[in-house]
Amino acid sequence: MGSFLDSRLWPLILKEIRQILKNKQIIFLLIFPPTVQLLVFGLALNPDVSNxxxxxxxxxxxxxxxxxxxxxxxxxxxxxxxxxxxxxxxxxxxxxxxxxxxxxxxxxxxxxxxxxxxxxxxxxxxxxxxxxxxxxxxxxxxxxxxxxxxxxQSDRVQPVQTTVNFLYNPGLLSSWFFVPGVIGVVLTLTGSLVSSSTVIREKDVGTLEQLLMTPAVGWEILTAKIAPLFVLLMGDVLLASAIARLVFNLPFRSNYFLFLAALGIYVFVCIGIGIILATISKKQQQVILTSLSTGGRL
Structure with missing residues (x-):
């Protein structure tokens, strides 16, 4: 642990955390849109009618x-x-x-x-x-x-009667179908958009070129950028899981750590997509539109 704190990677991670906390736009993108999208889509994409x-x-x-x-x-x-x-x-x-x-x-x-x-x-x-x-x-x-x-048929004896049981969603609740898919869409859009916006902002300011002139090697710079975003996006996963359970009463019947591990891999891929989009883009408006288009198609 001491060797990690003394390495070049730890100060780079702290720098990224400070920059993310100072950027109110990133904090807004991480908290507000995922919550609103999950609630709106989960409730609006409900074809059931009642009363x-x-x-x-x-x-x-x-x-x-x-x-x-x-x-x-x-x-x-x-x-x-x-x-x-x-x-x-x-x-x-x-x-x-x-x-x-x-x-x-x-x-x-x-x-x-x-x-x-x-x-x-x-x-x-x-x-x-x-x-x-x-x-x-x-x-x-x-x-x-x-x-x-x-x-x-009340006066007849039925030779065969069929009983149908729906597994995994016995009540055929629409929210149980839609909410997991909406979580995937929200993570895709948020992950690619936040990571691309963070990198393109450093390109605009010029701090990325300054980092390349430091003794830090490429993998250290890349890891320092990915690690804080990964932790914050996994926080979005926990937030989405809480909304799905508390608001939509979506049950969870599996190993939760396996679920987090699978979503962790998915979040890592979304961050990578965002970094690639930021690399080939020149302006922040361009990378935002590209992230929204790419995330929607994925």
């Missing part, structure tokens, strides 16, 4: 019609906003935006089921939000189809 307001006009008011409504609102996708007396009121509520989906059950619904005739219900969906409208349409069609299938 869709549902209006019901039940002309039948029979046990089967009430069972159908209960089946539709059994999960968190739909919630009953109001029971309305007529289909015209349902249409008015959808047009004014008070409800997103309307369900109209005809008066002969119970009779059609009893005589095993095809029973029809009307569904009105607000199409202003195309994404929500498409998803809610698919959900309610699937729920009604499953309800109809259960009625037609």
């Amino acid at each position: 869709i307001s549902l209006g019901v006009a039940d002309y039948s008011n029979s046990p089967n019609s009430r069972e159908l409504v209960s089946t539709i609102v059994a999960n968190d996708t739909f919630e009953i906003a109001s029971y309305l007396p007529s289909a015209a009121d349902i249409g008015q509520q959808v047009r004014t935006g008070r409800i997103s989906t309307g369900l109209v059950i005809p008066p002969d619904f119970e009779q059609q089921i009893a005589t095993k005739e095809p029973a029809e219900v009307q569904v009105l969906i607000d199409g202003v939000d195309a994404n929500t409208a498409g998803i809610s349409s698919g959900y309610i069609k699937q729920i009604i189809r499953q309800y109809g299938r259960s009625l037609s």
Whole structure:
């Protein structure tokens, strides 16, 4: 330990740490954008919809019609906003935006089921939000189809039943799919951008040429530049892991040290990409645009 502190490498590392701490832009890039990007992308890239307001006009008011409504609102996708007396009121509520989906059950619904005739219900969906409208349409069609299938097969013995279990993401939560990928994107952009900005700034100021005239050899200069950035970016890894666990409730079921080791290699590669981009760039604006473009493609 003493020999390392007495070597030329330690003063170079201390110099890099002081320069990073003095550069408010680098500190900002290391903390603010990764946090905001992870939260925004993790929440925005969520195709799931829940608590869709549902209006019901039940002309039948029979046990089967009430069972159908209960089946539709059994999960968190739909919630009953109001029971309305007529289909015209349902249409008015959808047009004014008070409800997103309307369900109209005809008066002969119970009779059609009893005589095993095809029973029809009307569904009105607000199409202003195309994404929500498409998803809610698919959900309610699937729920009604499953309800109809259960009625037609209630008097039969099922020879084969299929039970599907989703491994690793049993609830099919979208955040569990997106957040790990967003962490990789954030590390790529932050690692390449911060390292390239640090090197290009020294090229602009002229301190890089001064370092080349010191007794320090090339690998010492390069190691001194990489080591502080590596430690700070691994801090970003810990920050991203904490956000994923606390905000998105993303479970971790593996060896955490192996996870850190793999991400450490990835961070090292991103720093190397940033240094290469800074070497071939001439201005800070150029290296920032190149880093964003390269990081986005990677």
